[in-house]
Amino acid sequence: MQLSRVWVVFRSDSDSAERAxxxxxxxxxxxxxxxxxxxxxxxxxxxxxxxxxxxxxDLVLVLGGDGTVLGAARYLGPLAIPILCFNVGxxxxxxxxxxxxxxxxxxxxxxxxxxxxxxxxxxLERRMMLQARVERHDGIPANGDHRDGQGLLCHLALNDMYxxxxxxxxxxxxxxELAIDGEVVGQYQGDxxxxxxxxxxxxYAMASGGPILHPSIDAIVVNPICxxxxxxxxxxxxxxxxxxxxxxxxxxxxxxxxxxxxxxxELQPGxxxxxxxxxxxxxxxxxxxxxxxxxxxxxxxxxxxxxTEALPSQN
Numbered sequence: 240m241q242l243s244r245v246w247v248v249f250r251s252d253s254d255s256a257e258r259a260x261x262x263x264x265x266x267x268x269x270x271x272x273x274x275x276x277x278x279x280x281x282x283x284x285x286x287x288x289x290x291x292x293x294x295x296x297d298l299v300l301v302l303g304g305d306g307t308v309l310g311a312a313r314y315l316g317p318l319a320i321p322i323l324c325f326n327v328g329x330x331x332x333x334x335x336x337x338x339x340x341x342x343x344x345x346x347x348x349x350x351x352x353x354x355x356x357x358x359x360x361x362x363l364e365r366r367m368m369l370q371a372r373v374e375r376h377d378g379i380p381a382n383g384d385h386r387d388g389q390g391l392l393c394h395l396a397l398n399d400m401y402x403x404x405x406x407x408x409x410x411x412x413x414x415x416e417l418a419i420d421g422e423v424v425g426q427y428q429g430d431x432x433x434x435x436x437x438x439x440x441x442x443y444a445m446a447s448g449g450p451i452l453h454p455s456i457d458a459i460v461v462n463p464i465c466x467x468x469x470x471x472x473x474x475x476x477x478x479x480x481x482x483x484x485x486x487x488x489x490x491x492x493x494x495x496x497x498x499x500x501x502x503x504x505e506l507q508p509g510x511x512x513x514x515x516x517x518x519x520x521x522x523x524x525x526x527x528x529x530x531x532x533x534x535x536x537x538x539x540x541x542x543x544x545x546x547t548e549a550l551p552s553q554n
Contacts, residue, residue, distance in 0.1 A: 240356045244273045244296045250303030251280030253328025259302050266349035286314035304329020309499040312397040312521035323524040362525040367436045368517035371400045376509030396498040398439030403431035405493035413494050418483040429466035434514045449473040478516045485511040
């Protein structure tokens with residue numbers, strides 16, 4: 240991998256991430272790279288400004304938690320720009336390498352990291368993404384920050400798209416109709432509906448009782464949020480499925496569409512949200528295969544196994 244131009248993106252509310260970003264930028268400049276260092280967070284989105292420059296980077300280094308990575312993937316996925324992520328100042332870090340690995344690799348002026356990248360001692364992992372497009376009942380074009388293959392505005396997500404009531408204080412539940420590939424599957428009365436990728440299956444979908452899917456699988460999880468019917472269960476559908484979700488009820492029953500926890504659009508009865516697999520994948524740089532995916536799950540989700548023995552069974 241060439242390192243001629245690198246963006247270093249750090250979590251905005253983390254002093255440790257900012258310090259690590261400064262160190263990485265200094266070492267990269269010493270290796271001859273042109274470096275842009277920016278912060279990313281709830282109230283700071285650097286990507287529209289960065290992408291206004293036609294000179295795209297060879298690598299984007301993300302220092303933060305999963306939320307910082309998700310924000311990067313939504314903008315960099317369509318451009319197939321590799322993302323290298325370290326959990327600096329984050330929480331669970333399902334999508335990141337551990338901070339201890341970064342500290343180890345940055346020793347000796349970063350020879351362990353930058354030379355490794357230049358020598359192509361890494362793997363690239365492609366993660367499936369979702370795209371969502373809103374169709375208004377009045378025909379007015381909906382907003383979006385990307386365009387699909389037909390040139391229509393849409394939203395992208397690496398983890399999930401979900402719909403929830405827009406005004407929870409006045410409408411605590413919503414009623415959503417789901418159609419898959421043109422066939423109406425059912426109506427869900429409850430707190431909303433999650434559509435997740437395998438990557439996102441360990442996020443909001445898992446917290447709502449959904450299944451965990453290995454990220455190497457291409458599939459879509461459809462998961463109701465606190466449904467008012469015990470027969471409303473999560474389902475897993477093929478990746479080529481096209482989902483249509485429509486809010487039902489009177490005009491006051493508005494719902495909001497969220498992408499990876501960020502607000503995307505507001506819908507009212509008569510509108511519909513079309514969700515499908517995105518045309519692009521997020522490209523993540525993998526430096527270490529340890530811990531394994533399941534080892535990572537076990538450690539971060541605190542799977543106890545035996546309550547009396549911490550060591551693996553000898554059977």
